[in-house]
Amino acid sequence: MNPPNLLYAKTHEWTRVEESGGAKIATVGITAFAVEALTDLVFMELPKVGRQVKAGEAFGEIESVKAVSDLYAPVTGEVIEVNSGLPEKLETLNADPFGAGWVAKIRITDDSALSNLMNAAAYEKQCAEEAH
Amino acid sequence: MRNQQATQLLFELSKPGRRGAKLPASDVPARSLSDLLPAEHAAAFPPPLPELAEPDVVRHFTNLSTKNMSVDTHFYPLGSCTMKYNSKRNERIAALPGLANLHPYQSEDSLQGLLQLLYELQGMLCEISGLDAASLQPAAGAHGELTALMVAAAYFRDRAQQTGEPRRTKVLTPDSSHGTNPASAAVAGFEAVTVRSTPDGFVDLADLRAKLDRQTAVFMITNPNTLGLFDRQVREIAHLVHEQGGLLYLDGANMNAILGVARPGDFGADMMHFNPHKTFSGPHGGGGPGAGPITVRAMLEPYLPSPVVTKVGDRYRLAFDRPKSIGRVRSFFGNTGVLVRAYCYLRTHGPDGLRRVSEQAVLNANYLLAKVKDRLSVPHGDRCMHEFVASAAKIKAQRGISAMDIAKRLLDYGFHAPTVYFPLTVKEAMMIEPTETEGKETLDAFADALVRILDESPETLHDAPHTTPISRPDEVRAARTPVVRWSPSA
Numbered sequence: 088m089n090p091p092n093l094l095y096a097k098t099h100e101w102t103r104v105e106e107s108g109g110a111k112i113a114t115v116g117i118t119a120f121a122v123e124a125l126t127d128l129v130f131m132e133l134p135k136v137g138r139q140v141k142a143g144e145a146f147g148e149i150e151s152v153k154a155v156s157d158l159y160a161p162v163t164g165e166v167i168e169v170n171s172g173l174p175e176k177l178e179t180l181n182a183d184p185f186g187a188g189w190v191a192k193i194r195i196t197d198d199s200a201l202s203n204l205m206n207a208a209a210y211e212k213q214c215a216e217e218a219h
Numbered sequence: 220m221r222n223q224q225a226t227q228l229l230f231e232l233s234k235p236g237r238r239g240a241k242l243p244a245s246d247v248p249a250r251s252l253s254d255l256l257p258a259e260h261a262a263a264f265p266p267p268l269p270e271l272a273e274p275d276v277v278r279h280f281t282n283l284s285t286k287n288m289s290v291d292t293h294f295y296p297l298g299s300c301t302m303k304y305n306s307k308r309n310e311r312i313a314a315l316p317g318l319a320n321l322h323p324y325q326s327e328d329s330l331q332g333l334l335q336l337l338y339e340l341q342g343m344l345c346e347i348s349g350l351d352a353a354s355l356q357p358a359a360g361a362h363g364e365l366t367a368l369m370v371a372a373a374y375f376r377d378r379a380q381q382t383g384e385p386r387r388t389k390v391l392t393p394d395s396s397h398g399t400n401p402a403s404a405a406v407a408g409f410e411a412v413t414v415r416s417t418p419d420g421f422v423d424l425a426d427l428r429a430k431l432d433r434q435t436a437v438f439m440i441t442n443p444n445t446l447g448l449f450d451r452q453v454r455e456i457a458h459l460v461h462e463q464g465g466l467l468y469l470d471g472a473n474m475n476a477i478l479g480v481a482r483p484g485d486f487g488a489d490m491m492h493f494n495p496h497k498t499f500s501g502p503h504g505g506g507g508p509g510a511g512p513i514t515v516r517a518m519l520e521p522y523l524p525s526p527v528v529t530k531v532g533d534r535y536r537l538a539f540d541r542p543k544s545i546g547r548v549r550s551f552f553g554n555t556g557v558l559v560r561a562y563c564y565l566r567t568h569g570p571d572g573l574r575r576v577s578e579q580a581v582l583n584a585n586y587l588l589a590k591v592k593d594r595l596s597v598p599h600g601d602r603c604m605h606e607f608v609a610s611a612a613k614i615k616a617q618r619g620i621s622a623m624d625i626a627k628r629l630l631d632y633g634f635h636a637p638t639v640y641f642p643l644t645v646k647e648a649m650m651i652e653p654t655e656t657e658g659k660e661t662l663d664a665f666a667d668a669l670v671r672i673l674d675e676s677p678e679t680l681h682d683a684p685h686t687t688p689i690s691r692p693d694e695v696r697a698a699r700t701p702v703v704r705w706s707p708s709a
Contacts, residue, residue, distance in 0.1 A: 130698070152698060153643075154643055
């Protein structure tokens with residue numbers, strides 16, 4: 088269920104890295120496992136476009152009926168675009184977490200943090216462990 | 220039978236012109252509103268208050284009161300909240316006219332009885348906590364946290380002026396803490412930093428060491444913690460915190476487990492709060508008022524809120540001349556009604572009785588744990604303090620039954636639900652705290668209900684509760700588009 092072409096953070100964010108005009112652009116979202124674990128979503132706070140983020144830094148928030156959780160930037164760079172319609176349509180995260188439910192695009196300025204991200208198989212293993 | 224008609228909204232029951240009081244005709248000449256009040260201060264029309272007769276109002280509230288679960292009607296194992304039965308005797312004493320009818324602006328000399336009570340309560344809380352000085356002002360547990368952190372901030376400001384040490388900006392809290400801990404830290408102007416727990420539920424000392432430094436003002440610990448486990452590393456934790464010049468705060472939410480057994484001051488805490496509405500029989504669950512008195516070590520005493528109750532000769536006085544005090548955090552003396560009940564509770568039980576309270580609370584929790592652990596996994600071991608956290612994660616994976624489903628279904632069996640989905644470190648958490656005031660029969664009946672529910676069909680549970688006036692409110696819609704004001708339907 089976790090697309091094999093993505094990278095995954097321990098904190099359950101997914102990242103798709105694409106080259107565009109010589110820059111590396113990371114599209115970032117929340118995995119289906121995380122959306123399921125959060126249960127019913129209520130609010131979301133997106134990062135501001137233009138913000139410089141460091142890998143591992145909290146750059147947004149998501150609130151469910153259970154708790155408020157931070158969203159962590161999986162890469163270091165500048166936020167160049169956010170999925171601004173998402174907070175109004177949180178059900179998109181349930182329906183299509185790896186597609187239409189993307190959260191932000193980050194222009195990577197330092198790609199050293201990419202090596203900390205997992206492939207789908209390693210992430211699946213982490214999820215299996217966490218489920219118990 | 221419930222009178223459903225009486226529980227319609229008061230606005231729906233209203234009839235124009237209906238009254239509950241009959242006043243004698245006024246013998247003072249009437250003057251028009253515009254004579255008495257400049258037009259810009261007058262509302263365009265009177266407030267649309269419901270108009271009702273006295274029996275309408277009495278029946279409305281009496282019937283509403285029976286729709287609720289309370290400690291007086293149901294077993295209430297709401298973990299972390301200590302919903303013990305509160306004896307009616309303490310209510311009666313708190314309602315005595317000599318206490319209930321006092322006015323805070325009376326002279327000190329005419330308040331000697333109440334001041335003596337508060338003075339002695341300060342002393343008893345110090346004795347139970349193993350600390351030196353108390354403030355009874357905070358109005359709730361989280362307010363106690365905030366007050367203590369403000370006291371700590373004032374203490375460090377003072378110390379920095381004397382020693383030139385850098386500002387302390389951080390407050391550390393474990394990831395299993397009550398959400399109020401980091402919130403209080405933020406409100407008090409600190410940066411809240413989370414310290415991880417080990418897989419077995421205790422403070423991760425390596426992570427604590429890594430995050431402790433000379434910028435750390437306070438580490439806030441709940442011990443026993445929110446998993447119902449006593450962290451035996453607490454003295455080492457206190458040592459590590461003190462080594463960096465910081466203070467150890469004890470969140471007293473779980474004091475019901477250690478009264479007369481262990482004193483926070485002895486295991487290294489420098490300040491703490493009590494929740495008299497949990498531990499000392501204040502009314503609880505109705506939204507307040509609560510109380511959150513704090514106790515602190517002697518070096519923090521000058522910074523406590525002002526006034527405190529002191530004894531001068533044989534008179535009790537309110538001490539205002541405290542130049543280092545952070546000032547008032549609550550009007551007058553705090554929520555004295557709750558404090559009076561706490562005083563009665565403490566005087567009734569005495570030192571030995573308090574120890575028995577905790578021993579029985581721990582025994583009841585362990586009995587219940589032993590009865591349910593074969594059916595519902597308890598991830599953190601076979602022994603607990605006054606509460607334990609079970610997990611429905613396995614049964615959710617196997618049969619699609621969640622902690623929420625089980626909690627909702629318990630209502631049909633006549634039990635208040637345990638706390639669910641807290642602490643956040645346990646998946647599908649169910650936090651169960653029976654308290655010392657329940658008999659074996661009640662604990663057995665609850666355990667039997669829990670076991671029967673686990674055998675029921677997932678469909679039955681997904682739709683539960685089936686017997687309450689409202690089944691499952693739409694929590695998402697309530698949070699996203701709350702309707703907080705009634706308006707007549709079109």
